[in-house]
Amino acid sequence: MSTPLSAVLWDMDGTLVDTEPYWMAAEGPLVESFGGTWSHEQALRLVGLGLDDAARIFQDAGVRMGVHDIVDHLTDDVMRQLGEKGVPFRPGARELLADLRRAGIRTALVTMSLSRMARRVVDLIEFEAFDLIVAGDEVTRPKPFPDPYLRACELLGITPGEAVAIEDSPNGLRSAVASGAAVIGVPHMVSLTGVGAHALWPTLEDRTAADVVSFHRAHRERTGDVA
Known part of the structure; x- marks a missing residue:
């Protein structure tokens, strides 16, 4: 399993x-x-x-x-x-985030923005969206180093193998992949081809918590990570 x-x-x-x-x-x-x-x-x-x-x-x-x-x-x-x-949410992002919360899956925001800006964005979401925030001024080494994602896993009390990361930039993808998480790339302003994402989704529209769970399960089975 x-x-x-x-x-x-x-x-x-x-x-x-x-x-x-x-x-x-x-x-x-x-x-x-x-x-x-x-x-x-x-x-x-x-x-x-x-x-x-x-x-x-x-x-x-x-x-x-x-x-x-x-x-x-x-x-x-x-x-x-x-x-x-106002806060311009990416297509499908708020809906997927809400579905993950309904499914009881914990969530963390891992950003290189300052904590005051990250908290401003989170405060404008109409539901309790994140269990924690790891911001750029809270880590020693930024993305593309794995430190931000490793810090989030540490604070959540989980291993990176238990996490999925969602990223839109090459630097962010490199950070998440290096941490050991399963990584979904959602291209936005720059191409993510060949950067190392474990899956590329063109958009988060119509994606659900079940899709993320299925992706994670398939990735762990593919890499031979069994419990």
């Missing part, structure tokens, strides 16, 4: 909510305010990257601010946009 599913670990930006355009809308004006230029292609390379690492790239692009000041500036801008425009 394969190891049972105990928890589903969600990435936030681009997987649960479509905030990547908000980040991109904040990035260009910041670089331009220091006389630089910022392209869409440059912005895409930051998808799923830890905020401190992204801040250093902005410094290389000419932004004369400290790493933490850059992170705070971008986070404040994105939170302002969330307040003005």
